[in-house]
Amino acid sequence: MLKEFAELSTPLIADACVRAGVPLRAAPPGIACVPAGRRIAGRALPVRHYGSVDVFLEAFSSAEPGDVLVIDNGGRTDEACVGDLAVLEAQAAGISGLVVWGLHRDTPELAAIGLPVFSYGSYPPGPVRLDEREPEARTAARFGDHVVDGGDLVFGDADGVLFVASDRAAEVLAAAQRIHATEREQARRIRAGEPLRAQTSFADYLTRKAADPSYTFRAHLRRTGGAIEE
Known part of the structure; x- marks a missing residue:
């Protein structure tokens, strides 16, 4: 283990x-x-x-x-x-x-x-x-x-x-491995000059949030494949 x-x-x-x-x-x-x-x-x-x-x-x-x-x-x-x-x-x-x-x-x-x-x-x-x-x-x-x-x-x-x-x-371990792989890739891209805001289409999130206050960042991450939160 x-x-x-x-x-x-x-x-x-x-x-x-x-x-x-x-x-x-x-x-x-x-x-x-x-x-x-x-x-x-x-x-x-x-x-x-x-x-x-x-x-x-x-x-x-x-x-x-x-x-x-x-x-x-x-x-x-x-x-x-x-x-x-x-x-x-x-x-x-x-x-x-x-x-x-x-x-x-x-x-x-x-x-x-x-x-x-x-x-x-x-x-x-x-x-x-x-x-x-x-x-x-x-x-x-x-x-x-x-x-x-x-x-x-x-x-x-x-x-x-x-x-x-x-x-x-x-x-749980399998899910943790998937999250780990996603986060390591996100970290690599940040170091390469691609901000997390760009990776997660944060401007698009803010637009959708303005139109639909129930739209959460977690839901957005699931749609875009990000993993900074659950």
Whole structure:
């Protein structure tokens, strides 16, 4: 999956979801990766954190190579829920990366390990609580407004993280490839001296818009074959 994602990006995946009519499920803004610049793509392995790493260790026993551990810590900012030992163990289990709705710690150690860890920042204290588990502790993870389960794929890069249902992934990736090809051609033409306004017949759009206020730029792009928006 990472190989298929190699020439794409989360913005392209997001646009492809909209174009294909696939629910757009993005992690809340602000998520970033340690080490910086790394990318992830793989099957979601969801867990909910309740104050102990034991749920992670249990999840690793059912992990498949390339899985992405998706950790639901409720977006908490009063504790870090994952550190170097848990990440080392994830790496040993074949996990390709972690996505945390919460915070991490041991930042220098995580950078040295090199396994991508997407989170909302670092914080020295670990949890001092131990809450009761929910029945869905290892089957579904909440992430912002979304629920992620083992039927989802995870894509992450410098722009953020997206979740896509695996049964729609081929369709989304194909659409993303088409958008990518169109945008690269548009970029080449801009560099060659042909402005995007000329490529998209923007003057014609403005004329049509004046005559028909319901005529949108997205509809115009679909008519002209452009791809700066969905």
